Amino acid sequence: MKKTVGFYIVYARGGTWSFGIKHLTTSRKSQSQTTMSISVERCPRSCSSHGTCQDVVEMSGLSLYSYCWCDRTHGGFDCSDELVSHRGLILQSISLIASNAAFVLPAYWALRQKAFAEWVLYTSSGISSGLYHACDVGAWCALSFHVLQFMDFWLSFMAVVSTFVYLAAIDEPSKRTIHTIVAILTALMAETGATRSSNIVLVIAIGSIGLLVGWLIEFFTHYRRYSFSTEFLLNMLQRWQTINGWLHNVIKTVIRRFRWFFVLAGFVALAMAATSWSLESTESYWFWHSMWHVSIYTSSFFFICSKVNVINSEDQGSTNTEYQLTRQDSLSRNEDRSTHI
DSSP: OOOOOOOOOTTOOSSOOOOOOOOOOSOTTOOOOOOOOOOOOSSGGGGGGSEEEEEEEOTTSSOEEEEEEEOTTEESTTSOEEOSOHHHHHHHHHHHHHGGGGGHHHHHHHHHTTOHHHHHHHHHHHHHHHHHHHHHTTSOOSSOHHHHHHHHHHHHHHHHHHHHHHTSOOOHHHHHHHHHHHHHHHHHHHHHHTTOTTHHHHHHHHHHHHHHHHHHHHHHHHSTTOOOOHHHHHTTTTTHHHHHHHHHHHHHHHHHHBOHHHHHHHHHHHHHHHHHHHTOOTTTHHHHHHHHHHHHHHHHHHHHHTBOOHHHHHHHHHHHHHHHHHHHHHHHHHHHHHHHO
């Protein structure tokens, strides 16, 4: 009876090695023969055809190590342990790819509101994320894995931040400037550490700063007639009533600017997205990351639905008022002429 025993020494250092084999038998007349063979290979069993062999150099630069980079369905030092069945892989792949269809919600509303820049971001973000996960699960790679991963994270970050910037009613040059700055920052985040758990906090912070800057630009644009001169500061106590009325109008404008039910729903969905991001692990990655797709696009949809175009209606109202005053003046002039005649 022939019996084969194999073992591996992983990350072996250079030097002199000694091997010994002890064969135990109960019969003195046993004539069994023991053969030992030693071979050196980069990765055990060539990673069992379920991974790729990777090389890494020790910090000292004197030793070279090899290890198996297993695919998503296998593990172990030689990728021989099956972690996910073939059926489970199909279900996980469908969940990760199909969950990106949630981008249709904010993309549709942005297109309806003629916010074409936001529509392009939502659409390209959903498509690139679907292509990235199709490559990640081994189905099909339209581009290299690194390029798809960068596009997925970068466009996702851009979509979140652009949602906040959209809520500020500012002119197009100012909005393009903010988008350019945000594009540079989010590209650096996606390239240097895309999978960091702190990225979701940084993205929300950048979006909030962009919204604040947009509000400040809008504030100084529409309320530039309030000049804070030295005389105004000296007589501030006397003009407190004017300041109080001005603050009341600002608060009233902010309240009328949004549909607050959608704002609350957007923050709830955003909290769900942050929770899903933090709960991701190797075993439950497919589920929580699919929830991330759905919740982050849903939050963007609620936020852009919350915006009310109050300024346009106010401008239209002021235009109608001027028209009525002009018409009234013209009538009074005609009446004066008829009276004079």
